[in-house]
Amino acid sequence: MNTEASAIIIARLRRERRERHYSAAELAARCAQVGYPELDRRKISKIENGMRQSVTADEVAGLSAALGVDLWRPPGPRPSAEITWLNVRLTALLAEREAASHSQPLAG
Numbered sequence: 689m690n691t692e693a694s695a696i697i698i699a700r701l702r703r704e705r706r707e708r709h710y711s712a713a714e715l716a717a718r719c720a721q722v723g724y725p726e727l728d729r730r731k732i733s734k735i736e737n738g739m740r741q742s743v744t745a746d747e748v749a750g751l752s753a754a755l756g757v758d759l760w761r762p763p764g765p766r767p768s769a770e771i772t773w774l775n776v777r778l779t780a781l782l783a784e785r786e787a788a789s790h791s792q793p794l795a796g
Contacts, residue, residue, distance in 0.1 A: 689738065691741050691742055694741065694742040694743045697743055697759050697760070698735060698736060698738070698743060699736065700759055701736060701740055701743075701751055701755075701759060702736050704757055704759070705736075705755065710755075712729045712733050712736070713729045715727075715729075715732055715751070715754055715755070716728045716729040716731075716732055716756035718755075719732075719750050719751065719753075719754040721754070722750065722753040722754050723750070723753075724747075724749075724751075724753070724754070724775050726750075727747060727750050727751065727754070730744045731747075732751075735747070740771030748760060779781070
């Protein structure tokens with residue numbers, strides 16, 4: 689993972705852990721509970737304190753599971769179900785229209 693993406697994820701990890709009032713040791717225990725025992729207190733501390741320049745995909749997955757958030761997804765409001773449904777429906781209608789325009793016989 690590139691260092692810019694890692695820096696964003698690391699900052700979010702730190703913020704999410706602190707918002708939940710977890711110590712690094714508590715987060716490590718949660719990581720072990722969700723199947724990532726390699727994410728111990730020392731490794732989490734090194735990640736958060738910049739002693740490592742990047743984070744692996746497996747580490748992000750484990751930390752996300754332990755925190756109950758998706759560290760890959762930027763924070764902020766998620767679209768409502770209605771907006772998501774409308775986007776899906778609009779995409780389908782546009783695809784149908786495009787397919788119909790390609791299936792018209794040529795005028796001779």
